[in-house]
Amino acid sequence: MGLLKKLAGQSAIYGISSILGKTINFLLVPLYTGYLAKxxxxxxxMLYALIAFLNVVFTFGMETAYFRFATGKGLPPQKVYQNAQSLVFFVAVALGSLLYLFATPLSQLFDFQGKPHLFQWAAMILAIDAVMAIPFAKLRLEGKSLAFALLKLLNIVLNVSFNIIFIVVAYHITEGDILRQLQPCVAAWFRPDWGVDYILLSNVLANFLILPLLWKLVAGWKFELNKKILLPMWHYALPLLFMGLAGVTNEVFSRGLFEHALPAGFYPHLSPREAGGVFGANFKLAILMSLIIQAFKYAAEPFFFQQAENKNNPQLFARVMHWFIIFCSSLMVAVAVNLHLIGKLFFQAEGYSIALSMVPILLMGYLLLGVYYNLSIWFKITDQTKYSFYITFTGAVVTIVVILTLVPVWGFIGGALSTLACYLTMVIMCYYTGQKYYPIPYQTKKGLLYLAVSFLFSYTGFFLDSGDLLLNFFLRNGIFLLFLMLIFLMEKKELYSLFQSISNRKHDN
Structure with a gap:
């Protein structure tokens, strides 16, 4: 129980920063839908799908390799850090420079004529993100979750602040609505035709400001490339690179591919790129599940590696999975039954709610991604990372096939199903392969029951409509309470044992 408490505590800190950060970031949804065109x-x-894809190339699996070699290979952790950071730094500068130089042909290839600066800024974002990756991993490994969380949160606050300044404040100043004395100065540089341009520029500025703070906090880096240290790390990381490429195809590439798979005229009054904007905006409504998965991953990866030598770790990993499914399935139902209210709060223009019905599918997809993160520990601690490539590559193929076949038929729902089908495939493959090589006593039947019932309750609540807004709110959230009652009835023995353990500990103290 103490180890679960430690993991929960670390996840809570990462989660609080993620929740605060993502909530702040989430406030950009009404800003974007209110001020920017579809x-x-x-x-x-599309651009951020491309950035996410290339980000994997820029870091090439070195974060996980750093965790593995700094904890379980008998090497000095500082030496591992210096070599990993040096290699990532060298690759990031080289690839970033290459992307910067080829910005013009890339802008033409992706139909951004006359805007090579977008790809130059993307190169800067990618290079700085990569250079910060290993220092952030070092903070996680050393248990400095609070420092990690505060820096991540500061980055998000800066990014959001620049977005508000460029997209909202500068616009209203040039229109003469506010601070008229600044109008000549702001009008000299403000570009009213820039939309996505200011989003990328904000990201670049936030990254530049956070980088020196991180390097000051994580001191002691000296450039060093030691073949004896880096060669085995490279062999370990290479399958993770391909896993990451396949994984990011599963996670974000569907949003970039969506507009190309959607037939022209599928949605009246929406071009394929505008429909892609609607699709991406609704994707953000699954953010609550996404941030929980992200917070769990931040805490769980170093935790699992540190517990790799514990003889009771299979039982520990099984309990982590069980309570992870319970928590996330409850969150999914809570969000899904209130989607109509959430959509009204965050979509500040007409035409976005037409894709709302796809969000429960995305919530389940992200939940399955979290299940996969739990399952994937077996090949990481046994150094069988080659299986990660097989699994995620299969998931990537499923993603692309489903998008190309179902988006032309079902539109938004087809795009969401690509996420669900991908992660479901990966979970099934990882579970059966893992039980063969590293058996873990998961509560599989109960976990499947929770997943199935939560998905059913999510759509029941989503489609329930009495015709009255207030009555809808109570009926839909009644479904959520019914799900919590089901969990209590099925877990009452475990919950009683947990509360009794806490009570005994307090009494002993």
């Missing part, structure tokens, strides 16, 4: 949102969706 075409700009489509451009934003």
């Amino acid at each position: 075409e700009d949102l489509g451009s934003f969706t």
Whole structure:
């Protein structure tokens, strides 16, 4: 129980920063839908899908390799850090420079004529993100979750602040609505035709400001490339690179591919790029599940590696999975039954709610991604990372096939199903392969029951409509309370044992 408490505590700190950060970031949804055209949102969706894909190339699996070699290979952790950071730094500068130089042909290839600066800024974002990756990993490994969380949160606050300044404040100043004395100065540089441009520029500025703070906090880096240290790390990381490429195809590439798979005229009054913007905006409504998965991953990866030598770790990993499914399935139902209310709060323009019905599918997809993160520990601690490539590559193929076959038929729902089908495939493959090589006593039947019932309750609540807004709120959230009652009835023995353990500990103290 003490180890679970430690993991929960670390996840809570990462989770609080993620929740606060993502909540602040989430406030950009009404800003974007209110101030930017749907075409700009489509451009934003596609460009950030490309950035996410290339980010994997820039870091090439070195974060996980750093965790593994700094904890379980008998090497000095500082030496591992210096070599990993040096290699990532060298690759990031080289690839970033290459991307910067080829910005013009890339802008033409992706139909951003006359805007090579977008790809130059993307190169800067990618290079700085990569250079910060290993220092952030070092903070996680050393248990400095609070420092990690505060820096991540500061980065998000800066990013959001620049977005508000460029997209909202500068616009209203040039229109003469506010601070008229600044109008000549702001009008000299403000570009009203820039939308996605200011989003990328904000990201660049936030990254530049956070980088020196991180390097000051994580001191002691000296450039060093030691072949004896880096060669085995490279062999360990290479399959993770391909896993990451396949994984990011599963996670974000669907948003970039969506507009190309959607037939022209599928949605009246929406071009494929505008439909891509609607698709991307609704994707953000699954953010609550995404941030929980992210917070769990931040805490769980170093935790699992540190517990790798514990003889009771299979039982520990099984309990982590069980309570992870309970928590996340409850969150999914809570969000899904209130989606109509959430959509009204965050979509500040007409035409976005037409894709709302796809969000429960995305919530389940992200939940399954979290299940996969739990399952994947077996090949990481046994150094069988080659299986990660097989599994995620299969998931990537499923993603692309489902998008190309179902988006032309079902539109938004087809795009969401690509996420669900991908992660479901990966979970099944990882579970059966893992039980063969590293058996873990998961409560599989109960976990499947929770997943199935939560998905059913999510759509029941989503489609329930009495015709009265207030009555809808109570009926839909009644479904959520019913799900919590089901959990209590099925877990009452475990919950009683947990509360009794806590009570005994307090009494002993």
